[in-house]
Amino acid sequence: xxxxxxxxxxxxxIGDMTKAVExxxxxxxxxxxxxxxxxxxxxxxxxxxxxxCLDMDRTRPxxxxxxxxxxxxxMDNPDxxxxxxxxxxxxxxxxxxxxxxxxxxxxxxxxxxxxxxxTEMSASINGTDLVQDEGGNFELVLGGDRPSTGNxxxxxxxxxxxxxxxxFNDVYLERPSRFDIINLxxxxxxxxxxxxxxxxxxxxxxxxxxxxxxxxxxxxDNELSRGNHVRVWSEMGGGAVFTxxxxxxxxxxxxxxxxxxxxxxxxxxxxQFWNIVLxxxxxxxxxxxxxxxxxxxxxxxxxDNGRYRLILAGRDPDLPNWLDTEGxxxxxxxxxxxxxxxxxxxxxxxxxxxSDLG
Numbered sequence: 001x002x003x004x005x006x007x008x009x010x011x012x013x014i015g016d017m018t019k020a021v022e023x024x025x026x027x028x029x030x031x032x033x034x035x036x037x038x039x040x041x042x043x044x045x046x047x048x049x050x051x052x053c054l055d056m057d058r059t060r061p062x063x064x065x066x067x068x069x070x071x072x073x074x075m076d077n078p079d080x081x082x083x084x085x086x087x088x089x090x091x092x093x094x095x096x097x098x099x100x101x102x103x104x105x106x107x108x109x110x111x112x113x114x115x116x117x118x119t120e121m122s123a124s125i126n127g128t129d130l131v132q133d134e135g136g137n138f139e140l141v142l143g144g145d146r147p148s149t150g151n152x153x154x155x156x157x158x159x160x161x162x163x164x165x166x167x168f169n170d171v172y173l174e175r176p177s178r179f180d181i182i183n184l185x186x187x188x189x190x191x192x193x194x195x196x197x198x199x200x201x202x203x204x205x206x207x208x209x210x211x212x213x214x215x216x217x218x219x220x221d222n223e224l225s226r227g228n229h230v231r232v233w234s235e236m237g238g239g240a241v242f243t244x245x246x247x248x249x250x251x252x253x254x255x256x257x258x259x260x261x262x263x264x265x266x267x268x269x270x271x272q273f274w275n276i277v278l279x280x281x282x283x284x285x286x287x288x289x290x291x292x293x294x295x296x297x298x299x300x301x302x303x304d305n306g307r308y309r310l311i312l313a314g315r316d317p318d319l320p321n322w323l324d325t326e327g328x329x330x331x332x333x334x335x336x337x338x339x340x341x342x343x344x345x346x347x348x349x350x351x352x353x354x355s356d357l358g
Contacts, residue, residue: 009199016206017047023213027220035281039216042072042282046212049073050205052084054198059191061085061093063164063179069289074215074241075334078288079171079275079296083164083179089155092144092184095162099127099136100177102166103273103296104338106244107140109153112160115207119242122156126246128272128339141184163242167273167338169296216282224281224330227255228262230349233334246272248337248344254312255330259354261313266347268306273297273338276310278323281330291324310347317357 024043028036048071052064063083067076081102087093087109099105105127111120125140131151132138141147142162143155168174230252236243243249254262268274275296278286286293295310301320302308311317314327325331337344 006195006199006202009202013202013206016210020046020209020213023210023217027213027217038280039282042212042216042280042284043209045070045072045284046209050208053086053208054201054205056086056201057191058086058088059091059188060183061087061162061181063181066163072284074212075277075279075283075332076285077167077275077277077336078285078294079169079277080165080167081171081177082166085162085181086160087142087155087162089143089157089159091188093142093181094184095140095142095164095179095181097138097164097179098177099130099132099138099166101168101174102127102177103169104165104167104246105130105177106163106165106246107153108163108165108242108244109142109155109159110161110163110242111156111158121245122159123153124244125151125153126244126339144184161242165244167275167296167336169273169298212283219283219332220281223251223253223332224255226253228349228351229253230264230333230335230346232346244338246339248340250335250337250344250346251332252334252349253330253332254325256312256314256325256351257329258314258327261311261317261352261354261357263350263352263357264308264310264312264347265350266308266310267345268297268300268302268308269337269344270341271297271337271339271344274336274340274344276323276333276335278312278325279332279334280328281332283332286324286326286328286331291326292322293324293326295321295323308347311357313354315354317354319357 024039028039063085066082066084067073107125109123111122140151142153146152233249233251236249278293288294300308310321312323314325
């Protein structure tokens with residue numbers, strides 16, 4: 001692109017959004033009106049999520065909340081809170097904060113790559129290794145030489161994006177966290193708008209819109225088509241797609257009649273945190289604020305051997321561990337196991353009649 005090619009980048013952004021709309025239109029063709037609207041709502045949420053990257057400042061970063069309830073993006077975790085910001089690896093920063101009542105906290109640094117989702121983690125620290133005071137306060141230096149004391153993460157030459165990731169056993173009631181960041185390099189000038197950076201961010205935002213629809217189509221072809229099942233979500237291993245290597249993922253789908261339930265029987269290994277979340281066919285979590293569509297470990301009833309039975313159904317069977325499918329005939333779910341003591345076994349998935357539960 002030339003030095004004055006912001007308009008071309010904008011056209012690329014609009015073009016990719018148009019492609020995303022065309023794909024959603026094709027994917028929802030023949031579905032009922034409510035499901036079709038559900039798909040297009042995912043586009044509006046995604047637009048909010050990709051907007052985060054358009055105005056980031058690498059000189060004086062600001063942690064931006066990511067994947068919130070109104071901007072859900074690609075199998076969000078409603079029991080978690082996320083913040084993200086960009087950095088310049090030639091500079092030094094100090095991230096300060098308080099971890100609140102989170103069951104798990106991790107700060108991960110990812111390298112810049114041509115494709116936004118083709119990620120590679122370069123450095124990471126979680127709450128176990130993060131030195132904090134009795135109140136949960138901490139300081140973490142990013143970049144430069146390792147200090148003689150305190151928390152520190154190196155910034156590789158291609159380091160670009162920092163994620164703060166937290167999971168809560170009760171995200172609505174537990175004490176929240178706070179974070180801020182300062183640039184430690186004295187005399188760093190105030191930021192100015194970089195046209196070339198805006199161009200690249202517009203292109204990346206459009207790519208996110210378009211690739212989101214690709215992910216939905218792939219999930220429909222490869223997950224929903226399998227019917228009622230659960231599997232190891234191996235694609236998410238090793239910190240792929242801005243995930244954490246501390247997390248072991250399992251993923252599955254349901255395809256149920258109105259009088260059926262999907263029962264997941266398994267055993268929960270000791271973990272720093274674990275949960276299950278239900279998702280629509282469009283990879284957004286269901287209505288977490290008003291329905292029982294997510295359960296964290298402490299909320300799951302288990303027997304003396306740690307065995308659990310999770311019930312996915314459109315009606316409340318008046319039994320423990322019910323997850324509300326909202327009456328959707330198909331959908332997906334994911335289990336997250338954080339720092340498990342042993343490799344989690346796959347639960348057994350069984351379709352039963354609601355009248356036979358008991």
